[in-house]
Amino acid sequence: MPGAVFLxxxxxxxxxxxxxxxxxxxxxxxxxxxxxxxxxMITVPxxxxxxxxxxxxxxxxxLAVVFLAAISSLLPKFKSGDVLVKEALTIWSLGLVTNIGLxxxxxxxxxxxxLLGFSTV
Numbered sequence: 001m002p003g004a005v006f007l008x009x010x011x012x013x014x015x016x017x018x019x020x021x022x023x024x025x026x027x028x029x030x031x032x033x034x035x036x037x038x039x040x041m042i043t044v045p046x047x048x049x050x051x052x053x054x055x056x057x058x059x060x061x062x063l064a065v066v067f068l069a070a071i072s073s074l075l076p077k078f079k080s081g082d083v084l085v086k087e088a089l090t091i092w093s094l095g096l097v098t099n100i101g102l103x104x105x106x107x108x109x110x111x112x113x114x115l116l117g118f119s120t121v
Contacts (some may be wrong), residue, residue, distance in 0.1 A: 020050055028065065039066040044118050055111040059118060063099075 024046045031042050043062035047053040053061065077083050106114070 017051075024050060029069070039069060041118065044115075055114045056106060059114055060106075062118075 028039055028043050028046065031039055040059075040062040043065050044055075044058045047058035047061055048055065074083065
């Protein structure tokens with residue numbers, strides 16, 4: 001029965017993808033948790049080579065992953081008073097301006113240049 005074989009392969013591929021996602025997420029989360037930085041540099045190659053993202057998709061997803069990790073770790077620190085709000089707002093505003101500016105032209109930047117930028121960082 002060809003249909004049954006196809007369903008089995010599809011389920012196997014789905015299971016493999018879920019397992020790879022969980023392991024990759026645990027690895028990326030560990031790097032962010034133990035080191036506190038470098039999550040995007042780890043996430044981009046994983047998304048490129050394991051999950052077959054394009055460079056633009058991988059860099060965008062990596063920034064989203066790191067943003068969510070930063071927000072989740074900010075909340076307890078903010079409640080305990082460990083956040084330097086003035087300094088954080090300054091850094092945030094600089095990052096916001098550059099991200100919006102470069103994000104508006106990201107589609108016109110060649111993929112090798114995007115990869116080179118992340119590799120350089």
